Amino acid sequence: MENLSQLLEMGGYARFVWPSFGLTLAVLVGLLVVSRRALKGAEAELAALQSAIPGRLQPADTADEA
Amino acid sequence: MHRFANPTRFMRLSAALLPWTAGAALALIAAGLYLGLFGSPADYQQGESVRIMYVHVPSAWMAMFCYTFMAGASAVGLIWKHPLADLAAKATAPVGACFTLLALITGSLWGKPMWGTWWEWDARMTSVLVLFFLYLGYIALINAFDDPTRGLKAAAILALVGFANVPIIKFSVDWWNTLHQPASVFKAGGPSIDPSMLAPLLLMGVGFTVYFLWVLMLRLRTEIVAAKVRALRLRQVRSGAPATPSGATPLGAKG
Numbered sequence: 001m002e003n004l005s006q007l008l009e010m011g012g013y014a015r016f017v018w019p020s021f022g023l024t025l026a027v028l029v030g031l032l033v034v035s036r037r038a039l040k041g042a043e044a045e046l047a048a049l050q051s052a053i054p055g056r057l058q059p060a061d062t063a064d065e066a
Numbered sequence: 067m068h069r070f071a072n073p074t075r076f077m078r079l080s081a082a083l084l085p086w087t088a089g090a091a092l093a094l095i096a097a098g099l100y101l102g103l104f105g106s107p108a109d110y111q112q113g114e115s116v117r118i119m120y121v122h123v124p125s126a127w128m129a130m131f132c133y134t135f136m137a138g139a140s141a142v143g144l145i146w147k148h149p150l151a152d153l154a155a156k157a158t159a160p161v162g163a164c165f166t167l168l169a170l171i172t173g174s175l176w177g178k179p180m181w182g183t184w185w186e187w188d189a190r191m192t193s194v195l196v197l198f199f200l201y202l203g204y205i206a207l208i209n210a211f212d213d214p215t216r217g218l219k220a221a222a223i224l225a226l227v228g229f230a231n232v233p234i235i236k237f238s239v240d241w242w243n244t245l246h247q248p249a250s251v252f253k254a255g256g257p258s259i260d261p262s263m264l265a266p267l268l269l270m271g272v273g274f275t276v277y278f279l280w281v282l283m284l285r286l287r288t289e290i291v292a293a294k295v296r297a298l299r300l301r302q303v304r305s306g307a308p309a310t311p312s313g314a315t316p317l318g319a320k321g
Contacts (some may be wrong), residue, residue, distance in 0.1 A: 007103070011114035016179050020172040021099075024121040028277060031164050035284040042291040049298045 073149055073290050080283040087280040094273030098124075101266035109263075116263075118176040123251075124270040126169035128278060129197060130232055132162030136204070137229040140222035150286070152218040153293075155225060156208055157285035161278055163201035170194060181245055189238035190246035193231055200228040214296075 010017040102120035109116035136158040143151035173191065174184045185191065204221050211217030239248040251257045257264055 010117070011108060013113060013115040013179055016115055016175045017117050020118045020121050020175045021103075023171060024125065024168050027164050027168055031161065032277075032281060032284075035281050035288070039284050039288040039291070042288050042295060046291050046295050046298070049295060049302075053298065053302065 076150055077287065077290060080287055084280070084283055087276055087283065091273055091277040091280050094269055094276060098266045098269030098273050101269060106262050106266050107260075112180060115176060115179050118172055119263075120266050120270050122169060122172040122176055123267060124274045125165045125172060126194070127271055128274045129162060129166035129169050129194065130235060131275065132158050132165060132278060133197060133200070133225075133229070133232055136162060137225045137232075140225040143218065144222050144226070150290075152222060153289040154282065154286055155222060156218060157282055157289055158278075159201055159204050159208075160285070161281050163198065163205065165274070165278075166194060166198040166201060170198060177245075183245075186245045188244040188246060189242040190235065190244045193235045193238050196231055197228075197235060200224070200231060204228070 008014060008018075098120065102117055106117075106120075108114045136155045139151045139155035139158065142148050143155060170191075173194075177186070178184050204224055207221040207224055208214075208217040211220065238244060239246055250259045251264070251267065259267070
């Protein structure tokens with residue numbers, strides 16, 4: 001337990017060291033979550049549109065001309 | 067390069083690579099954090115505060131790496147009009163902005179106990195602040211146009227002009243008498259830092275780079291899917307079908 005409290009104290013620099021690590025992790029995790037959510041949202045939108053327009057999925061351009 | 071500039075091929079390749087980059091990024095950052103917090107000594111001058119280095123320095127590296135990547139992708143997009151280059155630059159900007167913000171704030175948190183000040187208008191800090199504003203300007207410019215192609219083109223020019231700032235950041239500590247210390251890893255004659263500190267630093271650096279690739283692939287996939295959605299909506303409008311609200315299935319479409 002002594003080691004743990006020593007680690008937490010960071011030799012008196014705890015209020016500088018821990019916010020640095022905490023903020024870094026928070027920003028990186030936050031960016032990841034936002035990016036993943038955006039991808040899922042876009043994929044859901046695309047799936048909804050594609051199911052709404054049957055038969056216009058793949059070679060739609062050639063089908064239009066025919 | 068051309069092979070990977072094909073959106074379909076990119077979608078397939080990135081789908082295969084995503085789990086690996088995710089796993090590698092998490093493992094590398096976890097190992098770097100462990101060594102940085104438990105497996106490395108305190109500095110003889112700076113004490114335990116030196117551990118801030120393990121998040122500050124890789125963030126600053128990534129701030130410049132992302133900008134260089136963004137400027138390179140913008141150049142490829144402007145010159146060769148690769149379909150993915152502009153989108154890759156656009157997908158990079160928020161990641162680079164986040165790393166730059168982290169470099170600034172963790173630097174401030176390190177500067178206060180070591181230098182006695184949160185901020186100093188010295189060449190290194192000022193040029194990194196300019197980098198942050200360049201990222202924000204790039205993002206704002208993309209969103210300032212109704213036509214996405216024009217926005218990407220204008221922003222690409224900004225990214226290229228702003229690239230002049232990157233060497234200024236790198237060499238600011240040599241050209242000017244800055245409060246910030248000079249380089250101790252990427253310099254002539256090799257790193258002047260103890261291996262026990264270099265190991266977690268490099269692990270974090272590589273981990274952040276793989277994390278960047280991970281998020282870049284996610285964001286680039288989002289851009290490609292969003293472009294497909296736009297194209298489908300446009301086709302829907304042209305064919306006279308009723309426009310559907312975002313994410314909704316039109317009435318009767320499934321019947």
